[in-house]
Amino acid sequence: MENPFSYGTVVRGDxxxxxxxxxxxxxxxxxxxxxxxxxxxxxYGKTSLxxxxxxxxxAKNCLCIYFDLLSVYSLESFAKSFLLKIKEKQSKTERFVKxxxxxxxxxxxxxxxxxxxxxxxxVDFLEDEVSVQTISDLLDLPEKMAENGQKxxxxxxxxxxxxxxGKYGLEGLLRSKIQQQRTAYMFLGSKTHLLTEMFxxxxxxxxxxxxxxxxxxxPLADTTEFLQRKFAxxxxxxxxxxxxxxxxxxxxxxxxxQLLAAEVWQAVIVEKKSVTTQIIDExxxxxxxxxxxxxxxxxxxxxxxxKNLLVALCKSGRNIFSLDYxxxxxxxxxxxxxxxxxxxxxxxxxxNEANLYFISDPFFKLYIEQQL
Ligand SMILES: Nc1ncnc2c1ncn2[C@@H]1O[C@H](COP(=O)(O)OP(=O)(O)OP(=O)(O)O)[C@@H](O)[C@H]1O
Ligand SMILES: [Mg+2]
Numbered sequence: 001m002e003n004p005f006s007y008g009t010v011v012r013g014d015x016x017x018x019x020x021x022x023x024x025x026x027x028x029x030x031x032x033x034x035x036x037x038x039x040x041x042x043x044y045g046k047t048s049l050x051x052x053x054x055x056x057x058x059a060k061n062c063l064c065i066y067f068d069l070l071s072v073y074s075l076e077s078f079a080k081s082f083l084l085k086i087k088e089k090q091s092k093t094e095r096f097v098k099x100x101x102x103x104x105x106x107x108x109x110x111x112x113x114x115x116x117x118x119x120x121x122x123v124d125f126l127e128d129e130v131s132v133q134t135i136s137d138l139l140d141l142p143e144k145m146a147e148n149g150q151k152x153x154x155x156x157x158x159x160x161x162x163x164x165x166g167k168y169g170l171e172g173l174l175r176s177k178i179q180q181q182r183t184a185y186m187f188l189g190s191k192t193h194l195l196t197e198m199f200x201x202x203x204x205x206x207x208x209x210x211x212x213x214x215x216x217x218x219p220l221a222d223t224t225e226f227l228q229r230k231f232a233x234x235x236x237x238x239x240x241x242x243x244x245x246x247x248x249x250x251x252x253x254x255x256x257x258q259l260l261a262a263e264v265w266q267a268v269i270v271e272k273k274s275v276t277t278q279i280i281d282e283x284x285x286x287x288x289x290x291x292x293x294x295x296x297x298x299x300x301x302x303x304x305x306x307k308n309l310l311v312a313l314c315k316s317g318r319n320i321f322s323l324d325y326x327x328x329x330x331x332x333x334x335x336x337x338x339x340x341x342x343x344x345x346x347x348x349x350x351x352n353e354a355n356l357y358f359i360s361d362p363f364f365k366l367y368i369e370q371q372l
Contacts, residue, residue, distance in 0.1 A: 001269065004230040005262035007255050011048045012055075018222040019049050022215055026053045026186075030153050031060065035178060035185045035210035037159075037199050041351035042190040042360055043255035044215055050155055050188060062151040063089060065142050069161035075130040075168065079107070082138050083123060086145060093119040099144050104137040106130070132168050139177045152183040159187040160194040171198070175205035185210070192352060193345065216353060217252040220244060227261055231275065236268055238275040245277045249284055251362040263287060288367050295367040298349070305332060306340045310359065313350065314369050317357035 006015055029036050030053070040046050054064040067085050072078045083100075090096040097109040100123075110122040127134065142152045156162070162170055178185055187210065189195045199206045224243040231238045246264070250256035263283040264275055273279070288295070299307065312320070312329035319325050320341070321334050331337055341357060344350035351360045359365040 001234075003262050003265055004233060005258045005265060007258040007262065010051050011045075011258075012051065016048055016052060017226045018218050019045070019052070019215070022049060022213075023052055023056065025213070026050075027056045027060075029211060030057060030184045030186060031062065031151065033151070033182060033184050035187075037187045037189075037195060037210045037212045038215065039189050039192050039195045039212070040215040041192065041253070041353055041358075042348065043253055044190075044217065045254045046188045046190065046215065047157060049215065050157070050186070054153075054155070057151075057153055062153050063142060063146050064153045064155065065089060066155045066157065068157040069164075070158040072161070073164070075132070075135060075165070076125065078165070079125070079130050079134055079138055080123070082135075083107070083141075086141055087121055090145060093121055096145065097121065099141070103141065103144055104134065106134045106137070132170070132173060135168075135170065136173055136177075139174070140181070143181055143183055152181075153186065154183055155186040155188065157188045158190070160189045160191040160198070163194065171205045175209060178209055190351075191345075214353075218254055218257075220247055220252075223247055223252075223257060227257075230261070231265070234265070234269060235272055236265075236275065242275045242277060242280065246280050249280060249362065249366070251358055251365065253360075253362060256362050260284065260287065284363065284366055287363050288370065291363065292367070295364050298364060299368060299371075302344075302349075303340075305336050306344060309337060309340045309344070310349075310368055311372065313357060313359055314365055314372075317352075318355060320357050 026036060026038070026049070038046060038050070050066070054066060057064050065085050067082055072081055087096060093111065097111050100107055100109045106125065106127045108124040108126055110124065112120045112122065114120050125134075142154055146152050162174070174185075177183070187195070187199075196212070198204050199208075199210060199212055201207060220243075224240055227238055227243045227246065246260055247257060250260050260280070260283060263286060264280060267279055267283055268275060299310070302310065308329065308331055309320075312325070312331060315329070316325075321337060323334075325331070326334065326337060341350060345352070348360060349364075350357055352358070359368070
């Protein structure tokens with residue numbers, strides 16, 4: 001029997017719930033040619049949402065190119081991956097090859113034929129080192145590939161990673177493309193503070209160039225409906241209270257909701273027991289135990305101030321820079337809290353949503369609580 005819960009991959013169809021308003025807003029904004037920045041803490045479902053948005057846009061005949069910057073590490077790997085992403089959306093390989101040949105001097109496309117006679121696409125880079133000019137030409141390519149007035153939408157995931165290319169000035173280059181092209185761009189990312197700095201700082205190239213949108217957690221009522229529906233498919237009961245408890249244990253982070261639900265499903269499926277809070281607790285402990293060594297090191301490697309802040313964040317993450325918070329949690333000065341938060345956020349241990357700061361991994365939070 002297959003576990004009905006999935007996490008760690010893009011969820012689609014029946015596995016994806018809610019986000020209807022966000023989907024519509026994104027589709028209409030992009031369709032009308034406007035740029036969007038979408039940010040949210042890690043594992044809130046940005047990429048899944050964007051895949052849904054793309055499916056809707058493609059149904060309306062838009063050409064959507066999705067490009068993840070996380071694995072890109074050089075101009076050449078940028079060029080290669082970007083080209084392949086455009087290629088994926090082309091049904092006419094020969095036309096694609098022709099277009100590259102006529103617009104991009106530094107790339108030589110190759111067309112070979114496999115044993116079935118189907119064309120296979122490859123490229124040679126003619127420069128010793130791929131130049132910024134080549135990237136510039138490539139960024140113009142999607143529009144050149146659009147047919148019959150097709151709208152073009154280019155989506156950069158993990159956009160904060162553009163900082164890796166600081167010395168090449170890709171931020172400025174992209175900004176000029178945004179201004180020159182009809183393409184609508186979407187930028188996604190989880191390092192909230194990096195993205196907001198990029199788009200809301202007057203001194204940065206992207207200032208004011210896109211609508212900034214944020215997604216929050218999934219509403220409890222929808223999560224409850226989702227959990228009950230999935231468990232019911234196997235004849236298993238889960239009460240509203242238990243759903244709320246599961247959501248609370250996972251800090252209401254979509255990825256961890258599905259992870260814990262998958263664990264609970266495992267625990268009850270054989271005997272078809274109803275889900276109880278006790279079973280949920282046992283499953284949490286199992287998840288923590290699997291990662292205990294890792295959590296030990298993760299906690300241990302932080303400074304005393306950072307540890308104290310992590311402990312404080314288990315209790316509350318609101319108004320963390322207030323004197324009251326500092327006093328109650330016996331932290332030092334505001335400046336040291338600010339410094340600790342910054343380090344913890346850069347390391348991906350802490351995230352924030354609006355004014356709320358929280359430990360990114362709810363099981364790490366439960367681990368810390370266990371130790372107290
Ligand atoms: N709308 C949704 N419905 C159901 N599950 C969801 C939804 N959004 C997210 N999830 C759960 O969260 C997991 C992570 O989703 P996704 O990869 O889209 O998030 P992300 O914000 O892009 O994460 P990351 O920060 O790692 O890039 C999914 O595998 C799924 O388990
Ligand atoms: Mg993602």
